[in-house]
Amino acid sequence: MQNKMSDGKPANSAGPPYVGRTGADAGRFTTTHWSVILAAGDSSSPQHELALSTLCQTYWFPLYAYLRRRGYDTHQAEDYTQGFFAGLLERRGLCRADPKCGKFRSFLLASLKNFLTDEWDRARAAKRGGDRKVLSLDIDAAESRYGQEPAHYLSPEKLFERSWALTVLRQAMERLKAESTAPDKQRLFDCLKGYLTAQADAVSYRDAAAQLDMTEGSVKVAVHRLRRRYRELVRDQIAQTVATQDQVDEEIADLFAALSL
Numbered sequence: 001m002q003n004k005m006s007d008g009k010p011a012n013s014a015g016p017p018y019v020g021r022t023g024a025d026a027g028r029f030t031t032t033h034w035s036v037i038l039a040a041g042d043s044s045s046p047q048h049e050l051a052l053s054t055l056c057q058t059y060w061f062p063l064y065a066y067l068r069r070r071g072y073d074t075h076q077a078e079d080y081t082q083g084f085f086a087g088l089l090e091r092r093g094l095c096r097a098d099p100k101c102g103k104f105r106s107f108l109l110a111s112l113k114n115f116l117t118d119e120w121d122r123a124r125a126a127k128r129g130g131d132r133k134v135l136s137l138d139i140d141a142a143e144s145r146y147g148q149e150p151a152h153y154l155s156p157e158k159l160f161e162r163s164w165a166l167t168v169l170r171q172a173m174e175r176l177k178a179e180s181t182a183p184d185k186q187r188l189f190d191c192l193k194g195y196l197t198a199q200a201d202a203v204s205y206r207d208a209a210a211q212l213d214m215t216e217g218s219v220k221v222a223v224h225r226l227r228r229r230y231r232e233l234v235r236d237q238i239a240q241t242v243a244t245q246d247q248v249d250e251e252i253a254d255l256f257a258a259l260s261l
Helices: 034-040 048-069 074-090 104-117 119-131 139-147 156-178 183-196 205-212 216-239 245-259
Strands: none
Touching: 048 074, 048 104, 048 139, 048 156, 074 104, 074 139, 104 156, 156 183, 156 216, 156 245, 183 205, 183 216, 205 216, 216 245
16 A cells, blocks of 8 residues: 555545554544434434534535536535435434445435435425525635646546545644644644655655754654554444454555545
C-alpha cells in the first residue's frame, strides 16, 4: 500500500501516511461500532441523538456533493439533503440497514437514489427539507469544499466516495487537534501536522527541530507518535459504520482508492 499521497493531489485530499493495521492498534477495537447506526435509527435509545449526529456529520456532505454533481443547484441540494434525512428518520429507514447486506454508505446512497426517483418525495422535498430541518448545514462552507473537488470527470457516485474519504480524514484530523489543547502540544501539532498529509516534505526535520527547539531525533519520534495516533483515529472513524474488523481493513482500502480518483 502506498503510504504517501502523490504531489498532484489537492491540499484537501491529503491523507494519512500510515493507516494499516498493526499490532499496536489492532487490539484497540475489541468491539465494532455498528451499534452507532442502530442507535441512530432508534429514537428510544439514550444514544440516539449522539449517534445520529455522528452519522450526519460524516455523510451529509458526501450526499450533498453527490446531488450537486447530479446537477441540482445549491438550494435544491440543501433541500434534498434535509428532506432525505428527515424521511429516513420518519420512516425509521436506518433500521433497514444491515451489515450483512453491504457497506453502510452504499445503503445510504441507494436510499437517496430511491428518494430522488419517488415522485411523491420529489414533490414534497422542498417542504420537508425547509420545514423540518434535521441537520445544521453550513452551505457556504459546503460550496467552498465542493468547489475544491475535481472537475466533472468524476461521476456523482465517485465524487460521493471521494467526499466520504476526505470527510473521514478531516474528522480524524479534527479529533487529533482536539487532543492537543495544551499549549506545548498545540505548538507541536501545528508544526508537525504537515507530516500527516501530502505536504509531508514541506518542512524538513531539521527546520522543524529548529522551530520547536528540539533535536531531529526527538522530532522524528514525535512525528511517529502523531502518525500512529492519526492512524488510530482514522480506523476508529471507519469502525463506526462496520460490523467486523475485516471490514475496517476493506474500508481503509476503499478510502485509499477513493483518494486516488
